[in-house]
Amino acid sequence: MENDSFIPTITYQNLIQRYRQPVGSMLIPSIKVEESQWQEGEKPKSIVKISGGYLLAHKKITGWLNINELEGINWLDKDTTRLYLVYNEKKIGVKVKRPRVKIKVTGAELTPHYRISVKVPVTIQENLKEISQTEIKHIVAAQVQKQIKRTFQKGLDLHTDVLNLSEKAYRFDRYHWTIQELNELTSDSIDSIKVKVTLVNTSAYK
Known part of the structure; x- marks a missing residue:
């Protein structure tokens, strides 16, 4: 499945605040120039695209991830307004408008754990194989889970x-854990990722 993703923008003021924060990370977009198929005159037109982002944590650059590896961020970003998902194998295309996420922090463990719930309202824009709505919802939900898990794991690497996620725990109860415990993320730190897909409009698809 492919998606029309983007990297959240960050203001200079927010960058300074987050730079000093002892938990979490910031994403600094990287760009590349590609020769498009569109032409001006007889020459291909160059276009600038976001290629990925550099991760900044604990006042240092920790690495770089490409745009596909960062897809999971879209589902947890409160400013995400619109996404397009295309599943080529099934010939499905859907538009997602304003996904919403809730992250619950559980405090019984020595380090914080997280339960992620995402609501994904979709409009089916293409369905050439006439797949059932139930299957489409399963496909989209599985893909959202996959993207979140993949981005999280790439960060762990x-x-x-x-x-x-640690920002949530830091604000939730910063005195329940030490800064070191807040930053000790593992593949088991996410207890669950629940995705609820709802069909907003199905009248336009074929």
């Missing part, structure tokens, strides 16, 4: 909280 760089020892970085790319999804900023």
